[in-house]
Amino acid sequence: MNEIIESVKNLSIGFNSQKGKQISILRNVSTNIKKGETVGIVGESGSGKSTLALAMMGYIKQGLFPLKGECLFKSEDLLKMSSRQLEKIRGRKIAMIPQNAGQALTPNLKIGYQIDEALRLHTDLNKTERDKKISELLNKVRLPSPETMAFRYPHELSGGQQQRVAVAMALAGKPDLLLLDEPTTGLDVTTQAHVLELLRFIAKDTGTSMIYVSHDLGAIAQVSDRIVVMYAGEIVLEGPARKILKEPIHPYTYGLLKSIPKLSLAGLPDSMPGSQPQPGSINEGCSFYDRCNLAIDHCKKNSPDLEHIKELDTNVRCFNHKELINQNNNLQTSITKKTNNSEAIEVLKLKDVSISYAKQKFFDQLLNKISDQNPTVKDINIDIKKGETIALVGESGSGKSTILKSIAGLLKTKDGQIKFENDRILSSDLKMRNPNDLRAIQLIFQNPDESLNPNHTVEQILSQPLKLYFNLSGEELKKNIIDLLKKVRLGEFYMSRYPRQLSGGEKQRVAVARAFAAKPDIILCDEVTSALDVSVQAAVLNLLQQLKEDLGTTYVFVSHDLAVVRAISDRVAVLYQGRLCEIGPSQNVYKFPSHPYTEVLLGAVLEPDPDIKPKLVAEDIVEEKPPEKGCSFQGRCPRKIGDICNSEVPPWQIGENGNAIRCHINIEELASLQQ
Amino acid sequence: MESNLITEDKHKNKLEKAFEILKTMASKPSGLIGLTIVLFHVILALISPYIAPYDYKAISPNTMLLAPSAEHWFGTDSLGRDVFTRTILGGRTALTVTFFGSLIALLWGGLLGIFCGLVGGKIDDVVMRVVDAFLSIPWILAMLLIVSLLGTSTEVLIPALGFFYGKGIVRVARAATHDVIAKDFIVSARARGHSNMSIIWNEIIPNVRDAILVEGAMRWSWMLLGFSSLSFLGFGVSPPTPDWGLMISNARGLMSFAYWSVIAPIVGLSSLIIGINLTADAFAKALGIDRSTKAPV
Numbered sequence: 002m003n004e005i006i007e008s009v010k011n012l013s014i015g016f017n018s019q020k021g022k023q024i025s026i027l028r029n030v031s032t033n034i035k036k037g038e039t040v041g042i043v044g045e046s047g048s049g050k051s052t053l054a055l056a057m058m059g060y061i062k063q064g065l066f067p068l069k070g071e072c073l074f075k076s077e078d079l080l081k082m083s084s085r086q087l088e089k090i091r092g093r094k095i096a097m098i099p100q101n102a103g104q105a106l107t108p109n110l111k112i113g114y115q116i117d118e119a120l121r122l123h124t125d126l127n128k129t130e131r132d133k134k135i136s137e138l139l140n141k142v143r144l145p146s147p148e149t150m151a152f153r154y155p156h157e158l159s160g161g162q163q164q165r166v167a168v169a170m171a172l173a174g175k176p177d178l179l180l181l182d183e184p185t186t187g188l189d190v191t192t193q194a195h196v197l198e199l200l201r202f203i204a205k206d207t208g209t210s211m212i213y214v215s216h217d218l219g220a221i222a223q224v225s226d227r228i229v230v231m232y233a234g235e236i237v238l239e240g241p242a243r244k245i246l247k248e249p250i251h252p253y254t255y256g257l258l259k260s261i262p263k264l265s266l267a268g269l270p271d272s273m274p275g276s277q278p279q280p281g282s283i284n285e286g287c288s289f290y291d292r293c294n295l296a297i298d299h300c301k302k303n304s305p306d307l308e309h310i311k312e313l314d315t316n317v318r319c320f321n322h323k324e325l326i327n328q329n330n331n332l333q334t335s336i337t338k339k340t341n342n343s344e345a346i347e348v349l350k351l352k353d354v355s356i357s358y359a360k361q362k363f364f365d366q367l368l369n370k371i372s373d374q375n376p377t378v379k380d381i382n383i384d385i386k387k388g389e390t391i392a393l394v395g396e397s398g399s400g401k402s403t404i405l406k407s408i409a410g411l412l413k414t415k416d417g418q419i420k421f422e423n424d425r426i427l428s429s430d431l432k433m434r435n436p437n438d439l440r441a442i443q444l445i446f447q448n449p450d451e452s453l454n455p456n457h458t459v460e461q462i463l464s465q466p467l468k469l470y471f472n473l474s475g476e477e478l479k480k481n482i483i484d485l486l487k488k489v490r491l492g493e494f495y496m497s498r499y500p501r502q503l504s505g506g507e508k509q510r511v512a513v514a515r516a517f518a519a520k521p522d523i524i525l526c527d528e529v530t531s532a533l534d535v536s537v538q539a540a541v542l543n544l545l546q547q548l549k550e551d552l553g554t555t556y557v558f559v560s561h562d563l564a565v566v567r568a569i570s571d572r573v574a575v576l577y578q579g580r581l582c583e584i585g586p587s588q589n590v591y592k593f594p595s596h597p598y599t600e601v602l603l604g605a606v607l608e609p610d611p612d613i614k615p616k617l618v619a620e621d622i623v624e625e626k627p628p629e630k631g632c633s634f635q636g637r638c639p640r641k642i643g644d645i646c647n648s649e650v651p652p653w654q655i656g657e658n659g660n661a662i663r664c665h666i667n668i669e670e671l672a673s674l675q676q
Numbered sequence: 677m678e679s680n681l682i683t684e685d686k687h688k689n690k691l692e693k694a695f696e697i698l699k700t701m702a703s704k705p706s707g708l709i710g711l712t713i714v715l716f717h718v719i720l721a722l723i724s725p726y727i728a729p730y731d732y733k734a735i736s737p738n739t740m741l742l743a744p745s746a747e748h749w750f751g752t753d754s755l756g757r758d759v760f761t762r763t764i765l766g767g768r769t770a771l772t773v774t775f776f777g778s779l780i781a782l783l784w785g786g787l788l789g790i791f792c793g794l795v796g797g798k799i800d801d802v803v804m805r806v807v808d809a810f811l812s813i814p815w816i817l818a819m820l821l822i823v824s825l826l827g828t829s830t831e832v833l834i835p836a837l838g839f840f841y842g843k844g845i846v847r848v849a850r851a852a853t854h855d856v857i858a859k860d861f862i863v864s865a866r867a868r869g870h871s872n873m874s875i876i877w878n879e880i881i882p883n884v885r886d887a888i889l890v891e892g893a894m895r896w897s898w899m900l901l902g903f904s905s906l907s908f909l910g911f912g913v914s915p916p917t918p919d920w921g922l923m924i925s926n927a928r929g930l931m932s933f934a935y936w937s938v939i940a941p942i943v944g945l946s947s948l949i950i951g952i953n954l955t956a957d958a959f960a961k962a963l964g965i966d967r968s969t970k971a972p973v
Contacts, residue, residue, distance in 0.1 A: 409867045431866065439869035452860035456882035465878065466868055519868070 006177055006210055007057060007095075008033040012070035014052055014061060015280075024281035025068055027052050028234045031307075034178065039204050039211040041225030041242065043218055045257075045534040046505075047277055049234040051182060054214045056080070058095045058180055059087050074178075093123045096171035097180040101187055102163040106155040112139075112166050113151025116173055123174030138169040141206075143199060159623035161192035165199065172203070179211045185220055189396040190561060192623075194605040194615040197223045216534065218261060219607030222246055223615070230254050233278050233288040236307060240315030243611050247332075250315065250322040252293045258332055260539035262568035264606050267588060268335030269546055269568050272539035276504045287319070295321040335568070338546050348555055349385040349408070349523055350424070354378065354417035356400070356407050356579075375629055376415050378403050378579035385523070390549065390556040392570035392587070394563060394602070398623075400579030401559045405525045408557065409444050410434055422522075440470045443521040447528040449508035453500040459486075459511055460496040466518040485514040489544060506537035510544065517548060526558045530565060542569050563606050567591055575599045577634050578627035585660020594672035596662045597640045632665065640674060642666060700962040701955070707962070710954025717948045721768045730758035732765050733916040741934045751936040753927055762918040763940040767948060769913050770920060773833050774899040780838025781845055781899070782892040788842075789849025790876055790884060793857060800850075807846050815840045816905065823911045833912070837903060841895045848891045852884035886963040893956035897949045904945055920945040 009032050015025035027049045034040055034057075044050040055062065056072055059079030072079045074090065082090070091097075099105040107115060113135050120131045139147035142165040155163055164184060171179055181200070185193040201224050204211055215221050221228060221242075228245040230238040230253065238251040249255045256273040263270070275292040287293070287300040300320060307316045319325075357376035378400040385391050393401040406412040408419060410431035419427045421438060428434050443466075446452035453462055463482045467473045473481055483493050489510040500508055509529065516524050526545070530538040546569060549556060560566050566573055567587060574584040575596060583596035590599060597619075604616035618639045627633050631647040638646065645665050653661050654668045662668060701707040736756035744751045750759035792800040819836060826832045856862060857880075865875050906912040907921025915922060920941040927937035 411863060411867055431869070434869070436869055439867070442867075444864060444867050446860040446864065448860065452864055454861045454879055454882065457878075461878075465865065465870070469868060469870060469874075515864075 004036040005033045006036050007072070007074045009053070009057065010071050010073065012053070012056060012072060013068040014049075014056060014065050015068050016065050018281065022281065023068065026065070026234050026280045027056070029070070030234075030236055031070075032229055032236065032239065034210050034212060036177070036210055037204075037208045038226050039213060039224050041213045041215065041221035041228045042231060043215060043221050043228060044231030045216055045277055045536065047233075047280075048231040050214050050216075050231045053231065054180055054182055054212055057178075057212060058091060058097060092119065092176070093174040094176055095178045095180060096174055096176035097182065098164075098167050098171045098184050100183040102167035102184075103155065103160060105167060106163060108155055110154075111151065112153055112155065112158070116151070116166070116170050119170045119173035134173075138172055139166075141172065141203070142166070142169045144169075159192070159621075160188050161196055161621050161623070164188065164192075164196050168196075168199065168203070172207070172209075175207075176209060179209050181211060181213045183215050183217075184213075186215070186217070189621075189623075190563070191396065191601060191605040191617075191619065192621040193220065194223075194607065194617055195621040197607070198615070198617060200224055217607070218246070218258065218535070218609035222609045222611050223607055230257075233283065234280060235288060235318060236316070237289065237318045238315065239307075239317075240313060244313050244315055246609055246611060248313070248326070249332075250310070250313065250325045251317050251319050252295050252321075252325060253289050255325055255332075256292070257536055258609060259334070260536045261609055262539070262542070262562075262564040263335075263608060264564050264567055264591065264603070265608075266335040267567065268337045269543055270335055270539040272543050273536040274540075276506055276537065277534075289319075295319075295324055297321065336543065338550075338569075345387045345389065347384045348387045348422055349557075350418075350420040351381050351383045351385075351404070351408070352418045352420060354381040354404070354407065354419065355415045356403050356412060357415040375627060376579070377627075378407075379627070381417070381579075381581060383574055383581075383584065385555060385557065387522075387555055388549070388553045389571045390558055390569055391572045391574065392558040392560060392566040393574050393576055394560060394566050395576035396561060396602075398578065399576040401576050402527055403579070404576075405444075405527055405557060405559050408523075409442060409525055410439070436470070440466075440519045441522040442525065443516040443519050443523070444525045444527065445509075445512050445516045445529050448532045449505065449512045450500070450532075452512050453508060453515075455500055457499070458496065459498050459500075459503075462500075462511060463515055463518055466515060470519050481518070485518055488517060488548065489514045504537075505533050506540060509533060509537075509541050513541070513544065513548070517552070517554075521554065523555045523557065526556055528560055529558075531560065531562065538565070545569065563591075563602055564608075575602070578624065580627065580633035581663060582634060583660060583662050585656070585658065589656070589658035589660040592658060593675040594656060594662065594668055595660070595675070596634075596664055597638050597666075597671075598634045600675060601637070601639065632663075640666060640671075697959070697962045701958040704958060704961070706954050707958025710951050710956075710958055713947055713951025714955050717767055717771065717951065720764055721771050724764040724768065728761045728765055730761045732757060732761050732918045734758075741930065741937070743934075744936050750940045751934070753923070753937040754930055754934070759923075759937050759940050762923060763920075763944050765918040766920040766923055766941055767944055769830070769917060770900055770903055770907075770945075771948075773830055773837065774896055774903050776834045777837035777841065777899050777903075778892055778896040780835060781842035781895055782888065783842075784838070785842030785845025786849045786884075786888045786892075787876075789846040789851075789888075790853045790880055791872075792846070793850040793853025794872060794876060794880065804846075804850070807843050810840075810843050815902070816909075819902075819906060820909070820911055823906070828911060828914055833903070833906075837899055841899050841902070845888065845891055845895060849884060849888050852887040853880055856880060856883045887965055890956060890960040890963065890965055893952065893959055897952035897956070900945070900949055900952065 009030055012027060012030045013025045014027040015023055018024050030053055042050045042054060059072065059082060061067060067080050116135050116138060117131055120126060120134055126134060135151055136147045139150050144150050144162060144165050158166065185196050188196060197220060213221060213224050225242045227240065228242050229236055230251065232253050238245060238249065238254045245254065249258055259271040260273055261270060273292055278288060285304065286302055287304050290296050290300050305318050305320050307318045309316050355376045356378040381404060393404060395401050403412060407414050407429065414429040421427045427438060460482055463485055464478055467478055467481050482496060486493060486495055491507065491510055530541055533541060548554065558570055570587045572585065573587045573590040575582045575598060577598045582598045583590060601619040604618050607615060619637045622637055624636050628635055631649055632651050635641060635646045642665060651663045651665045653663050655661050656668050664671060702711055734757060739752045739756040741754055742748055742752040748758050748760065750763060753759055792803050819840065822836045823832065862875065862879055865879050903912060904921035907919045908925040912921055913919045923941040924938055931938050
């Protein structure tokens with residue numbers, strides 16, 4: 002158990018800048034991987050975690066080169082090996098599972114053939130033995146019907162299944178070390194929980210060491226024995242998983258843990274100020290100095306070494322770590338937010354809204370026949386009150402973004418009405434809406450890289466809505482832009498910057514400012530924080546909440562992340578396959594009884610706590626289309642009671658907590674089942 | 677006053693940006709060579725009337741087909757005119773006609789392509805089929821028809837060439853527009869209720885401008901070749917105006933014993949085309965566009 006299989010010693014990796022300066026993105030990293038151990042490497046984007054992981058299999062990205070140090074795999078330096086030597090190690094001794102299995106698998110080769118390829122390369126088995134091994138491997142990664150699975154193509158599998166195939170391929174060479182680079186990041190919540198469960202099982206079953214790289218502390222907490230926290234290319238904290246997650250003694254890890262929204266807490270998470278420094282910008286002092294609330298003058302000039310704390314079995318890079326030891330009991334705190342008053346009037350009503358992506362066929366059009374009886378989104382009834390934050394939650398394909406687009410007028414509804422202010426029907430065609438309605442409803446997008454024009458300065462970006470809706474120009478326009486920037490806590494000097502000169506969080510702030518420039522009544526937020534780092538996410542959520550409290554804006558917030566939704570929303574609507582399952586005040590939706598789908602979702606949430614394991618109550622099947630009749634969740638429901646679920650649409654039941662659930666099971670019965 | 681300052685600042689930034697791009701272009705040997713050649717030709721076209729040693733249309737039976745010498749550096753042609761004089765003057769018309777032709781091609785091709793890419797649907801379908809139909813007509817035949825109907829004056833040649841070389845730009849501009857059209861900032865502008873014109877002007881053009889400019893630069897060199905072909909066939913500029921295509925056409929019959937009268941215009945024409953091509957490639961690289969990955973149209 003204590004045998005070290007790979008050790009990294011004083012590794013620095015860097016590149017040459019255009020000015021010929023050597024810039025390191027990994028600085029003096031040392032760590033050991035023991036046999037049978039799973040090490041989680043966690044950090045935000047740009048922390049160097051992937052570079053470190055790849056170096057551990059002797060791979061250095063183009064443009065980068067090792068500056069010093071070594072990567073010893075069984076006392077041989079991987080970084081000095083020839084490619085011939087590395088070939089013998091990769092796949093056979095060290096295998097990698099990529100982030101996006103869908104892209105890593107060859108699309109025109111069958112699954113079985115691709116696993117066979119790995120077996121031929123890394124083992125000496127003959128054809129019949131290999132065939133047996135293939136079904137054995139497929140069985141091991143718990144793919145359904147492993148016999149026929151081998152004859153299918155990657156595109157016939159769901160994302161979770163593709164990831165399982167990638168795991169099977171990696172296991173083919175019986176590696177000593179498995180490298181996982183964000184293996185669950187693109188997957189749905191329930192699928193993610195299942196894949197992690199599988200990985201944990203494999204680690205135990207085969208005794209393989211694993212290096213698990215992720216930005217998600219929730220996922221890391223589920224699989225890791227030991228955690229390495231990276232910041233700005235350095236290891237800042239390293240130790241047993243439980244100690245790191247429960248008693249972090251580095252201010253960065255502490256802040257990071259506090260900025261994760263948690264299911265058990267109703268309020269908003271604490272945010273960390275600032276953002277990670279760019280490579281090469283730190284000359285002296287601690288790299289976390291700017292963002293640290295424990296920083297003293299000493300930290301500015303001197304950079305701390307990694308110090309071993311014996312009683313905690315932890316390495317920490319901080320001068321003041323002792324101060325944190327006492328603070329740790331208040332990790333479970335949050336900022337309480339003002340909830341809106343329920344007396345408020347309704348500003349937006351969705352009445353029986355159905356949306357279909359199917360194009361009406363020419364003949365059906367002639368015969369005046371309605372072609373799509375089973376639209377993507379069906380029968381959505383939601384009343385949105387002024388000043389509230391309502392969240393639409395669901396996995397991919399649940400229709401949540403589709404609904405948002407049709408509210409914005411970007412997608413035409415098939416049936417039903419969208420009513421705005423005093424029951425005035427909004428046209429589902431953008432061109433038919435009057436300018437004032439367009440102004441009143443604004444959108445914020447998921448990815449600020451795409452939602453800001455790369456060739457415009459921040460000033461030009463913000464002046465678009467101001468010119469369009471308020472006809473501002475000159476002095477007044479500039480004053481308004483500065484006001485907007487102030488509102489989102491950005492300085493005046495940002496005006497002349499281009500989006501590429503901003504960090505992810507700053508870009509999203511500009512996007513928020515652009516939405517608020519229109520002085521809207523309703524802002525539609527489409528996964529606004531999912532492209533951001535955790536610490537930045539918390540700051541953006543706090544900003545949105547602050548702006549809402551100041552200006553009384555209504556938010557329609559779409560997200561797949563139940564913890565984020567819990568933090569920001571007043572009311573939650575849960576969607577599955579474009580149909581509403583449950584809707585109610587957020588504190589009640591997160592309590593039982595709830596719709597079986599909500600139960601499944603809540604069970605799959607990963608908390609950054611090794612003691613809270615996800616409860617997997619349903620299979621992670623992916624359904625392509627909503628069922629023709631009956632309950633939308635019939636295919637995966639763990640509490641299905643019989644034929645009635647397949648034939649009849651369940652009725653709405655109102656629980657005593659005020660949440661409405663659409664299920665055939667009586668609500669009291671549901672409550673006792675879920676206890 | 678303050679807002680004035682900002683616009684000035686922006687203006688300066690644009691100039692700086694242009695200078696930066698030029699610097700990047702010149703940093704590679706191929707770009708530097710291309711730029712030098714183009715610059716040389718442009719300067720030559722500007723100053724050649726003042727430095728030409730002889731009168732380009734002076735015919736003399738005494739100096740017919742003289743080999744290169746100290747008096748006539750590139751020799752003389754079959755009518756006894758100085759080839760050097762005619763060669764340095766021969767690029768003027770070609771450069772002017774094709775430069776303005778390319779501008780017209782860029783304007784109509786670029787704008788139509790962007791418009792089609794943005795609106796899509798039936799309008800896009802119809803326009804693109806019409807463009808396809810025009811692409812299938814051999815341009816030189818169509819040009820011959822136009823020139824024989826309307827004459828060979830520059831007023832006819834510039835718009836005609838501009839039209840025929842703009843068809844390909846329509847497709848490039850449309851494809852470039854399709855790249856950006858799905859981005860959220862366009863969706864965002866649409867949701868705000870901006871008009872199509874405003875979206876084209878503010879959101880799309882800044883993002884497709886580079887791709888279209890590079891395409892325009894490439895078209896320029898093709899147009900130069902096309903224009904010279906017309907002259908070669910006798911449908912470009914009329915004699916006795918000095919023009920490379922015309923000179924090659926007149927001298928090619930005598931190539932076997934008076935090679936000099938045909939080599940000089942060939943070198944002039946091909947060096948300019950190579951220069952423009954190298955410049956366009958360096959321009960594309962400096963802007964971060966890799967032409968090799970774009971499908972040729």
